[in-house]
Amino acid sequence: MRDYEGMSRKVNALARVGHPPKSPNRRRALQALAAGACLLLVRPAAATREQLDAALRETFGTRLMSRERVKLKLPLLAESGNVVPVTVSVDSPMTEVDHVTEIHLFAEKNNLPRVLSVQLGPWNGKAVVKSRIRLAESQQVLAVAVMNDGSLYSAVADVEVTTSSCG
Amino acid sequence: MKSRLGKARLRVPKKARRGDVIEIRVMVEHPMESGFRHDNVGKLVPRHIATDFYCRYNGREVFRAILHPAVSTNPYFSFYLVAQETGELVFSWADDRGGTVTETAQLTVS
Numbered sequence: 001m002r003d004y005e006g007m008s009r010k011v012n013a014l015a016r017v018g019h020p021p022k023s024p025n026r027r028r029a030l031q032a033l034a035a036g037a038c039l040l041l042v043r044p045a046a047a048t049r050e051q052l053d054a055a056l057r058e059t060f061g062t063r064l065m066s067r068e069r070v071k072l073k074l075p076l077l078a079e080s081g082n083v084v085p086v087t088v089s090v091d092s093p094m095t096e097v098d099h100v101t102e103i104h105l106f107a108e109k110n111n112l113p114r115v116l117s118v119q120l121g122p123w124n125g126k127a128v129v130k131s132r133i134r135l136a137e138s139q140q141v142l143a144v145a146v147m148n149d150g151s152l153y154s155a156v157a158d159v160e161v162t163t164s165s166c167g
Numbered sequence: 168m169k170s171r172l173g174k175a176r177l178r179v180p181k182k183a184r185r186g187d188v189i190e191i192r193v194m195v196e197h198p199m200e201s202g203f204r205h206d207n208v209g210k211l212v213p214r215h216i217a218t219d220f221y222c223r224y225n226g227r228e229v230f231r232a233i234l235h236p237a238v239s240t241n242p243y244f245s246f247y248l249v250a251q252e253t254g255e256l257v258f259s260w261a262d263d264r265g266g267t268v269t270e271t272a273q274l275t276v277s
């Protein structure tokens with residue numbers, strides 16, 4: 001009996017050394033600290049919805065875009081935000097009278113919302129462009145196609161990013 | 168600071184029939200340093216990115232890209248082109264430190 005008691009005292013003592021009692025206050029303080037650190041690391045540089053809107057206004061003015069004709073292919077889940085394969089295809093005959101002139105990619109939660117812009121023409125035969133981009137965090141990516149008559153078409157895709165990049 | 172624009176790699180078919188839509192794949196070696204990354208002592212790594220890429224087919228520009236820091240290291244592009252006549256494809260990249268690299272490929276159209 002005595003031995004057992006002695007042992008349990010020792011175990012308790014060890015437990016106290018290894019894990020000091022956690023008060024709810026301390027836990028909350030630590031959580032707040034961790035959250036703060038995350039905010040400091042990610043927040044200041046990340047673009048905002050306003051920055052994206054500003055970039056869109058700058059590029060397209062007040063022209064309206066409709067959510068059709070563009071297909072944006074991105075992985076649902078990106079293992080690494082550093083290299084995310086992207087395919088943009090636009091449903092267009094690519095003829096002299098009806099073709100895509102520009103394709104723009106935007107990522108609203110990257111440090112800079114602009115990602116990539118390309119210029120195409122009827123000589124391309126089909127409006128399909130592939131590349132590899134960086135995504136700073138899980139977010140929605142926007143692709144906008146400009147047609148030769150000035151009309152705009154767009155598509156969005158959500159990507160879950162496991163390891164972020166500093167794009 | 169010196170440009171770190173490296174070698175270009177092209178994947179262009181050598182032969183095509185007139186009217187064929189061929190796929191062109193290109194990549195260039197470039198660190199694409201975004202300017203938002205910190206090194207292991209916490210210092211911000213200065214931005215160094217490739218900014219422009221174009222492809223000319225017998226002198227006519229057929230593809231152009233404007234790159235921002237969110238394009239991955241070693242920028243890669245795939246695009247399509249209608250084979251019209253035998254000729255030369257010129258691919259050229261430029262970066263923000265004055266570096267340029269140009270590669271050419273021959274396309275025979277029958």
